[in-house]
Amino acid sequence: MRCTSFYGRLLIVAALVSVTTTSVSAKWNDHWNSFWHKVGVGYERNNAWPDPFNEMDAMAVITPFEAMKQNGWIxxxxxxxxxxxxxxxxxxxxxxxxxxxxxxxxxxxxxQVYVVRAATTEETEARVASVREILSQFEGAGPLPTVAVTDRVPPTASGAWATKVNRAWLEELAPPKLPSSSAAGTSAVTQQ
Structure with missing residues (x-):
């Protein structure tokens, strides 16, 4: 009887060790497989470099210019x-x-049409109504442009000022002069 209880206890201990070993072994196996999976991913990523990152780099370069284009159109x-x-x-x-x-x-x-806000609400509404009235006269493919109110005034200058600047530039411009020698080193037509 004593022998049976010893073997029974030994069987229970063996079962417990087996269960513990199996669960530890399963975890170790998962870690081992995860490690080699990461090694494989790293290998493929290094071989593909820089292709996976080209699109992100291009978008990082393009994004500021898209904002500039949008502001320019506005x-x-x-x-x-x-x-x-x-x-x-x-x-x-x-x-x-x-x-x-x-x-x-x-x-x-x-x-999209942007209208600069006027000093009063009534005048702003009159400006928007005037723009919408003109837009209603156009028949085109697609919907009519939308109208929005903005506070950003586009930079402008008077025509008189622009003419003055252009004339001053033309007056200070050096008169055209032909070179005294040709590209071949001989005397040019102006010397003969």
Whole structure:
């Protein structure tokens, strides 16, 4: 009897050791397989370098320029205060031509008109209504451009100032002069 209980206890201990070893072995096997999987991934990643990162690098370079393009289109499509009549907010001829260009010729993704906010809410609403009235006259493929109010005034200058700057530049420009020798080193036509 004593012998049976000894073998029974030994059997219980063997079962416990077996279960413990199996669970530790399973965990160790998982770690071992995970390690070699990571080694394989690292090997493939090193061999593929720099291809996986080219697109991210390109996007990092392009993103600031996309923001600049968007801001440029916003300023280009902005109808400034000088393109509206004072008081009633009606569009002048230059404003009508700008709105017509935006509605007809601007790329479809850039067809949005921005109106500079006026001093009063009533005048701003009159400006927006004037732009919408002009837009309603155009029939084109696709929806009409949207109209938004902005506080950013596009940089402009008067025509008189631009003419003055251009004339001053032309007056200071050196007169054209032909070279005294040709490219071959012989005397040029001006010396004969």
């Amino acid at each position: 300023l280009h499509n902005t109808i400034g205060p000088h393109q509206f009549r004072d008081g009633d907010g009606a569009l002048k001829t230059s404003g009508q031509e700008t709105v017509a260009w935006i509605a007809r010729q601007a790329p479809a993704s850039r067809r």
